[in-house]
Amino acid sequence: MRGVVALALALAAAPLLAHHSFATMYLEQDTIEIEGEIVEFQYQNPHSWVHVDGQDPFGRRRTYAAEWASRARLEGDGIKKETLRVGDTVRIWASPNRNPSDNRIRLRRIERRRDAWQWGQLTRQEDR
16 A cells, blocks of 8 residues: 555656756846847747847857746636737847757746737846
């Protein structure tokens, strides 16, 4: 019986162990700002993704993959699959990847200029 309980607990914990900490992939203390056009929006669990064509710090065109919140969290914030569309121009503030050659970033704030829609917030220091 104890073996069955131990096995059940181990199986239940497996998804938690597979989930990563943002701090292991991203420089959480740093913020980059990107403006560009959405080329794909993946509204899914465990994380949604916003793919944006923008420019890197050297002015070269680059497609960024911004890791966002879960679908459940976004739904709780009133965000639907139709909220963002391919072609929307957005401005994103994000934590950069620890590996500079990796295009994945962690989305912390997003704004759409045409209608002033926004999600997330920045600290006072980042807002300057």
